[in-house]
Amino acid sequence: MKISDKITNVKVAGLGGMGVLKAALILGELLFEEGCDVKKAEVHGMAQRGGSVSSDVRFGKKVISPIIPENETDFLLSLEPEWSDVFKDTLRQGGVVISPADIDVSKLPTAKALNIAILGAFSKHLDIPEERWLEVIAKFFPAKLAASNEAAFKLGRNS
């Protein structure tokens, strides 16, 4: 992929247990493998216990601060529809929200794969081939989930 001088800011948000951190981990790894400088920041511990969880992924030629400044989020990947509203004001003008509303969730192979489907929907905005996404996703799951993850990813990407 062509790496821009400008930093791109992605915020992944949802509730504990939805796979927010896993989605951010996959995205960070993929961008790193594509040659970007990447920083991924999140909060663990008590904050994670059943409460709101979010992860900031920043990438480009050189990333300095790990947290996205206010009003500079380019993409909000919201696993919980409610969160799209909560974080909407952190978006920069023209920033994009990707939420379960963009996907026919009734076609998800399992509800747990929502995070992968959201990544699929987001993947349309980056110049990275589909196979690369699937390769990196596969690294983070047992082999038996490969087919279900691929289906979820494609559901998002083709939505």
Next chain:
Amino acid sequence: MLSGNEAIALAARHCGVALGVGYPGTPSTEILENFSELGGSAEWAPNEKVAAEVALGVAFAESDSLITMKHVGFNVAQDLFFTAAYSGIQGGMVAVVADDPGMASSQNEQDTRSIARCGGLPVLEPADSQEAYDFTKLAFKISRKFKTIVIIRTTTRVAHTTSIVEYSGEIAPLAAADYRKDIPTHVMVPAHAKPAHKVLRKKLAEMQAWNNAEGPNKIEMRGSDLGIVASGVAYQYAREAAPDASIFKVGMSPLPIEKIVEFSKNFKRCIVVEEGDPYMSELLRANGANVEERAQAWRFGELNVDRVRAQIANDTSFEMPVRKAKPPALCKGCPHIFSFQPLVELGLIVAGDIGCYTLAAMKPLSGMDMQICMGASIGMGVGMRKVLPEEKARKVVSVIGDSTFMHSGLTGLVQAIYNPPSTGHVIIIVDNSTTAMTGHQENPATGKRLDRSETSKISIEEVARAMGAKSVAIFNPVREQAQFKEHLIERLKAPEISVIILRQPCILAAAAEIKRKAKQ
């Protein structure tokens, strides 16, 4: 791509650390878990003080130890650190203390730099994962060079931010351990400690001179309008908030004061950007640096690019927008919910402790009346019972988890049995057989070590009986809630020390165990 915690673990392996020891605490926990996964020898100690004792023993034996804890854990271990600073060490010993400015998962936002300064110990402050790796290696070099324990102060955004790390090196062989008899160095009686204190002050002056000359600090000269002195992750925020400013990035304390004072004189305006106490700004101003007094507003909470922009603009009224968020809560089906329901129904005064069950203080349960620090539930409960009128005293119970009981509840139980209130006391141990809040670590009551291998299991009920608790009962809070409540009502009337253990494994830990087994 490594988190700061993973980078520290890898560097420790590359430094030949013989033993990693600590107590879990966000945001430090993953260091020892990763160190163990990388093949290092790692242990959870019952608490931070014991961990520090073990680590010091390793360093007295000319070997290298790594100890990890969160900032409040440093308080527990303080007794050892302050005197080991006098004695010095013969091997290498590095303590990673993870601060939590903004309190994402802690009860206060104390600053380890201020405490380490009181104790006379050097501090390194990495700003990202790369420096977490590099500074850990440097810390062991400094530790051996100056025969001192070295503190690495991380903060949440250094510990839990993942970024690219370039590393060189491989797993280093362990230093040969030996012990050479040297009573005046190792026995801190007054006759030995008096000269040792003078040695410590001399050592600190030498470290400061070394830091001025060749310490891990960086001067980036850009414009001459604004100079910024920054350390740790605050440096990253300053870089992004003021790309044209010149920056003195501080990597180590004792501060390179002469160098910073000199730097500060180049600018019309020079400010200090640091997370936590006005540690650098006060020291620098006391030493004649041309730096602005830092406004009180910047010592609260976490910094970020927006807040540093506000600091530069002198806008102390700036507040980050408050967003609705779902606060942390006990999981659906959590055994703690069942344990606390009867306490709420009976209108008891609950002296609580630290763990997931602290969340019982939140609505809808509102089932905990006080929580201060690890292990305090038992002592606080005993104290209240001693002064409250009898009817009210009989309503006081202490609630503590299994890992917290092992950490610092044992001595509280000793106090309850040694100096019992006239009304007796009821101590409830909510045993979910894991250290849940920090991510399901083992503890001495689970019978498993850090790497999940089997070891001796310490029985809470046998300990309580051996200490002299008159009544020790065990219930499953989910299946035997009614029996528990009935027993509790009876024990609240008894003028004796009663221990009630509510035992039911954490639902998340049970699921994680199944996942781990599937992976193997």
